[in-house]
Structures are given as C-alpha cells and as structure tokens.
Amino acid sequence: MSEERRPKIGVFGCWRGTMLAACLKLAGADIVAVCDRDPKQLEKIKPYISEGAGVYEDFEKFILHDMDACVLANYYCEHQRYAIRLLAKGISVLSECASNCTMAEGVELVRAVEAAEKLGAKYMLIENYPYSAPCQEMRRVYQSGILGRAVHGEGEYIHPMSTAERLRYAPTPEHWRNHIPPTYYNTHSVGPIMYATEAMPLYISAQAVERPEVGVGTYARNDPYAQMTCKMSDGSVFSFCGWGAVGAHGSWYRIVCTEGDVETVRFDGSRIRVGFNSYNTPEGSPRDSVYAPTFPYDGDKAAKCGHSGGDYYVCREFVEVLLGKREPFFDVYRATAMASCGILGWRSCLENGRMYEIPDFRCEEDRVKYENDTASPFVKPDGTVDIQCSLEPDRNIRTPEK
Numbered sequence: 001m002s003e004e005r006r007p008k009i010g011v012f013g014c015w016r017g018t019m020l021a022a023c024l025k026l027a028g029a030d031i032v033a034v035c036d037r038d039p040k041q042l043e044k045i046k047p048y049i050s051e052g053a054g055v056y057e058d059f060e061k062f063i064l065h066d067m068d069a070c071v072l073a074n075y076y077c078e079h080q081r082y083a084i085r086l087l088a089k090g091i092s093v094l095s096e097c098a099s100n101c102t103m104a105e106g107v108e109l110v111r112a113v114e115a116a117e118k119l120g121a122k123y124m125l126i127e128n129y130p131y132s133a134p135c136q137e138m139r140r141v142y143q144s145g146i147l148g149r150a151v152h153g154e155g156e157y158i159h160p161m162s163t164a165e166r167l168r169y170a171p172t173p174e175h176w177r178n179h180i181p182p183t184y185y186n187t188h189s190v191g192p193i194m195y196a197t198e199a200m201p202l203y204i205s206a207q208a209v210e211r212p213e214v215g216v217g218t219y220a221r222n223d224p225y226a227q228m229t230c231k232m233s234d235g236s237v238f239s240f241c242g243w244g245a246v247g248a249h250g251s252w253y254r255i256v257c258t259e260g261d262v263e264t265v266r267f268d269g270s271r272i273r274v275g276f277n278s279y280n281t282p283e284g285s286p287r288d289s290v291y292a293p294t295f296p297y298d299g300d301k302a303a304k305c306g307h308s309g310g311d312y313y314v315c316r317e318f319v320e321v322l323l324g325k326r327e328p329f330f331d332v333y334r335a336t337a338m339a340s341c342g343i344l345g346w347r348s349c350l351e352n353g354r355m356y357e358i359p360d361f362r363c364e365e366d367r368v369k370y371e372n373d374t375a376s377p378f379v380k381p382d383g384t385v386d387i388q389c390s391l392e393p394d395r396n397i398r399t400p401e402k
Helices: 016-029 039-048 078-086 103-119 133-142 162-171 189-197 310-322 332-350 364-370
Strands: 008-012 030-035 054-058 069-072 094-095 122-125 150-158 201-210 225-232 237-241 250-257 261-264 274-275 288-291
Touching: 008 103, 008 237, 016 030, 016 039, 030 039, 069 078, 069 133, 078 094, 078 103, 078 250, 094 103, 103 364, 122 288, 122 310, 122 332, 133 261, 133 274, 150 201, 162 364, 189 237, 189 332, 189 364, 201 332, 225 250, 225 332
Parallel strands: 008 030, 008 069, 030 054, 069 094, 094 122, 150 237
Antiparallel strands: 150 250, 201 225, 225 237, 250 261, 261 274, 274 288
C-alpha cells in the first residue's frame, strides 16, 4: 500500500483521535489537519500529523482544509451533525459511535450519505471489536459453513468505571456519559455478531436494571445495565447488553448453530472455542477445540494499535474504501440499525419490554415514519431532556461526595 496514493485525512477530536491518527498512518494515510478546542490535545497528536498540517481549534476553519476524509472522534452524541456538514462538502467520514442519537438524526444521516455518494464521498462507522483476532476468526469459522446456520447467540460488553474514572471522563452533570441509557452504547456487543453472521436486527425487546448504588459519588443518573433480545434477519435470536457498568471488565461473544457453536473465551481476549456434538463432529476435526488465532494479515501493525488490534483493521478498511477497493462493512445502514437498537431498546425498557420493529432506513416508508422523531435523553442547551435515562423518572442529578 506504500506505493499507492495516500489519502489526506483530518481528525476532529484529538483525545480519541490521537490513537486513530497513529493507526491511519500505519494503514497508509496522511493526517493533514487536526481540530480540538483543547490545546493540550492538539499537542498530543502532533507526532502523527504530516509536515505542514493544519492545526485548528475552530471547526469552521478546519472544515475548509483540503482533505479527502475526516475522522469524527468528538463527543458520542455529536457525531451526526458534523458528519452531515462534511458529507455535504464531499468529504468522506469515518465516525466513532454512535452514528446518531435520535431516530430523526438517523434518517437525516442516511439521506446525507446517499446524496454525498454523488460527490464521491463515503461514510463508515468505527466499530473495532469485530476486528480483534478472535472475532475475525469467529467470522471465518461461521462463514465457512461448518457450524450450520445461526440459531442463538450472545454479545456482552462490560465496562465499569471507578468513581475516580467516572469523574475524570464525565466531570459535569450535563456530560453525555451521565445521561446515556444502558441500551445506547451497544455497538461493541452487537457489532461482532453482525460482522460474523452478516445478519441485521429486525425486532428488539429489552429490560433495564436499576441499581442506585452504582455511581454513588459521581454525577451519573443513568441505569447501569440492560439486556436486549433481537430477532435477526437470518431468523436467529441474539441477546446482548449495551454498555454494562457492573461486573468485571470484559467482552464475550457466542454463536450457537445447527451443527455446533463458536465463542470467544471469557476473560481471555486471545482465544476462541469451537465445539460440536459427538454425533456430528466433522471428520478430522476435534469435538472441542480452544486456540488463540492470529491476525489474518499485518499482525505486526495491528499489535501496535488499540482495542486488541481492531483499530488498525478499521483504519485499513477505511483507507481501502477511500482508494475504491471495497465498500465499508459498517456502512450507514448497519450503523443506523445499531443506533436504532439502542434508541428503541431503551423505549422498550421504559415500556416493560415492549417489542419494537427496527426500521430499515433503505426504505423510504421507514424513513418517513421516523424523520420527525427527535426525542433524546441528552441534555439540551436549555438544560432539559426529552427522555429519562433511568427507570426512576424523578431521579435527581447526583452531586459527588465531598
């Protein structure tokens, strides 16, 4: 890839963006512009930018810079508005999750991406967990057909924080981390399953768990956990959580199939297990095997990148998209489907598990249904919210203990 054109990429949001800038350079891109309102973050990213790169604190100046694409690594609930502005200028977008935080934002984003295609611009979501070595191997095993068809599976992403961490990452009552419902941050749970099976979510039902003792001493007012159940487009049923704020940190995935199953090993980020029954073990294969797969290619580069190497493969895929070699797997339709699971999953929680149909935003009928649905749990400039982020509607904003 070193002999090919190196795409010119800008980075908006340099805290997370610094990690992605390093990976993009390894993947064959040049970082030609960066933007952050914090001068300290701008200093941190400088080792990864090209000579003469633009350094900005103002997005309005940043967006005028000559670049092929932009990485959106800003706040979780603010990606969509910037993506639309970039796409309108013909600038491709690699967006951190979430793609959208309201249903109306999802509709607007899909329309913007489709319009931008006429300008040659592309959109891709950053979902890195499917690209760890075990999750890539899970996809390979499933797609080989040896396990049969998917029947049921699970995806779990558990990421609790200490009081000190929570206050560092969410230092104000209005911060998005203090208001995000437990279903919203679901891409690390459902993404690897969608990547392995290529199935889309069709229906969702969810239940949340309220534990007021979780988050004491912080500004958190959201519930710490929710369990979601999805009917998928291939007929299978999967259960997954969002951002679980309780338990021991880790992620885990399992796909149960008609002829066997495959799963990542709990609390071991390097191994997977493939299992069959005694009566249908393929000839020459062990009934049960546990092993540590290697990366399919560029393992030396992936080892230098975060999220178990997943960041590298996301960035390499995006570079290939920009060079016209492929289409993104996590395109705007898969991205908004995962966002819809979070948004409608939370409504299901508030309605005691009511089943919701996940819209297909490739269809105009589904877009029209949600194009004016702007309800959001995140704090508006006037200090109000549309939707509660806890099962307890009158939960007061907490004040950290002195």
